[in-house]
Amino acid sequence: MILLYILFAVFAGLLFHGIHRKVIARIQTRPGPPIWQEILHVLKFSFKQTWIPKTASKILFMAIVAAVIAIWSGALYILISGGSLLIIFGVYLLHKITEHGLGLSSGSPYGKFGAIRSVISAASEIPLIASIAIIYLITGSLMISDITAYQASNGILLITAFPVAIAMYIIVLSKVPYSPFGIIEAKEIVSGNKTEHFGVWRAGLEVGFSIKTFVLLATFITLFIGAMPFWMLVLASLILLLTMSFVCAVTPMLSPYDAVTIQIAVIIIVIIYAGYLGVMG
Amino acid sequence: MYELENINIEGQVVTFIPFGDIVGYLTPYTAILFIFAAVFTIIALISKPEKQVDIAFGGDAYYTKNVSVKQMRFQRFMAAACGLATMGGVLSGDVFNFTLFTAMVGITNIGIVASIKNRHILDNAYEYGILAMVGTLPLFAGAAIIVATTGTLSMWILFTPLVTVPLVAKLLLVIGVLAEGMAPVYVAKAEITRAPGAPFILMVHVSSLVLFLRVIEIVISM
Numbered sequence: 001m002i003l004l005y006i007l008f009a010v011f012a013g014l015l016f017h018g019i020h021r022k023v024i025a026r027i028q029t030r031p032g033p034p035i036w037q038e039i040l041h042v043l044k045f046s047f048k049q050t051w052i053p054k055t056a057s058k059i060l061f062m063a064i065v066a067a068v069i070a071i072w073s074g075a076l077y078i079l080i081s082g083g084s085l086l087i088i089f090g091v092y093l094l095h096k097i098t099e100h101g102l103g104l105s106s107g108s109p110y111g112k113f114g115a116i117r118s119v120i121s122a123a124s125e126i127p128l129i130a131s132i133a134i135i136y137l138i139t140g141s142l143m144i145s146d147i148t149a150y151q152a153s154n155g156i157l158l159i160t161a162f163p164v165a166i167a168m169y170i171i172v173l174s175k176v177p178y179s180p181f182g183i184i185e186a187k188e189i190v191s192g193n194k195t196e197h198f199g200v201w202r203a204g205l206e207v208g209f210s211i212k213t214f215v216l217l218a219t220f221i222t223l224f225i226g227a228m229p230f231w232m233l234v235l236a237s238l239i240l241l242l243t244m245s246f247v248c249a250v251t252p253m254l255s256p257y258d259a260v261t262i263q264i265a266v267i268i269i270v271i272i273y274a275g276y277l278g279v280m281g
Numbered sequence: 282m283y284e285l286e287n288i289n290i291e292g293q294v295v296t297f298i299p300f301g302d303i304v305g306y307l308t309p310y311t312a313i314l315f316i317f318a319a320v321f322t323i324i325a326l327i328s329k330p331e332k333q334v335d336i337a338f339g340g341d342a343y344y345t346k347n348v349s350v351k352q353m354r355f356q357r358f359m360a361a362a363c364g365l366a367t368m369g370g371v372l373s374g375d376v377f378n379f380t381l382f383t384a385m386v387g388i389t390n391i392g393i394v395a396s397i398k399n400r401h402i403l404d405n406a407y408e409y410g411i412l413a414m415v416g417t418l419p420l421f422a423g424a425a426i427i428v429a430t431t432g433t434l435s436m437w438i439l440f441t442p443l444v445t446v447p448l449v450a451k452l453l454l455v456i457g458v459l460a461e462g463m464a465p466v467y468v469a470k471a472e473i474t475r476a477p478g479a480p481f482i483l484m485v486h487v488s489s490l491v492l493f494l495r496v497i498e499i500v501i502s503m
Contacts (some may be wrong), residue, residue: 104479
């Protein structure tokens with residue numbers, strides 16, 4: 001059953017990426033690619049000639065692709081089974097390591113700069129985990145099944161814990177393609193940490209990233225709106241993504257310094273909110 | 282059979298390993314961290330380092346850096362020790378053991394960086410040494426305050442409502458782990474771009490993040 005969910009997440013995630021690109025293009029008055037373009041990309045990459053750069057650390061170069069797919073498939077399982085939210089955000093941070101390893105493994109300076117930017121942004125994203133502590137304070141549990149049950153009887157967290165929702169929104173936004181926080185793939189460093197992964201390696205990465213997009217969007221919806229039928233979860237995730245497409249379309253790529261500064265500002269908001277919750281009991 | 286009293290944070294205990302009265306354990310959460318650390322330790326053991334490409338500024342030339350066999354062996358040994366310490370920290374069911382493994386991660390991380398014979402990188406390794414040394418103060422002070430106020434360091438008891446762990450002890454533990462796991466500090470310096478040996482350098486980041494995720498679980502559960 002979980003295999004079916006993974007296959008669906010890959011398909012839906014790639015389609016989401018395509019829709020995301022299309023919406024950004026239309027807002028910027030460009031025609032944009034067809035929405036199934038990312039699916040075609042993965043198929044194309046899967047059958048292109050593939051090799052490993054001579055300068056690469058070969059095992060790390062290959063293993064990191066498998067690691068990306070494995071950790072997000074695990075996160076999807078946790079989400080579907082109503083497991084611990086702590087695991088999903090653990091996976092979110094472990095993803096930072098795979099991004100870093102991806103860039104380091106090839107020996108390319110572009111990959112390496114992408115990898116370094118990944119860890120620099122982690123330094124500001126790590127404290128956003130404070131959001132999880134606040135959710136625990138409010139709901140008394142980090143199990144996703146308990147959090148949805150809490151919302152069913154106490155109202156949705158999107159309203160009752162709005163600052164936390166904003167912080168999580170920024171977390172998810174920083175991971176969608178063409179994000180203003182997507183400094184690891186900025187064009188001045190070619191494709192950043194993905195630069196040297198081509199052919200079937202790139203196809204594998206895109207599969208992993210599509211699961212990641214699906215999991216993060218669905219997690220946000222589940223956490224802040226609550227449980228719903230699966231088809232409605234997919235639809236709500238798409239609507240959430242469209243809001244992010246607007247942000248990505250009208251916001252230029254931030255410099256690494258600005259990206260980290262904004263994330264720190266969000267952390268300060270979350271900490272003030274946590275202090276407010278603490279004072280109000 | 283050992284069970285955590287509060288299973289609302291990370292789920293049921295999957296397995297436990299008793300060493301006398303010290304009982305290590307894995308939950309679904311820590312099992313994922315353990316497997317992740319184990320996989321990257323194995324990768325570090327069986328991988329050869331990359332040949333880092335550098336651009337020679339002022340022209341269109343580039344060169345690659347080769348890691349000598351001697352350096353590779355030392356980095357690999359340190360990376361393996363770092364991975365084992367990380368797994369120990371994840372498996373630990375006792376705050377003092379956790380702090381010991383964290384301190385060991387700090388030492389091995391310095392070893393991974395200091396093995397590169399480059400003046401700038403060695404300068405950095407010296408600074409990390411100071412940082413890790415200073416970091417042991419809040420780390421062990423946190424554990425000391427916990428044992429002084431609750432009379433135990435066993436997570437099996439600290440995770441129950443029977444004892445209340447002071448907030449300051451939790452903060453000191455987190456600060457200690459941040460100082461020992463120096464990845465964000467290391468990566469913010471230009472010297473990382475000079476350091477070859479990707480599978481081993483990556484262990485610095487794996488250990489830092491995994492132990493950070495473990496300490497978050499510990500302070501939320503206490």
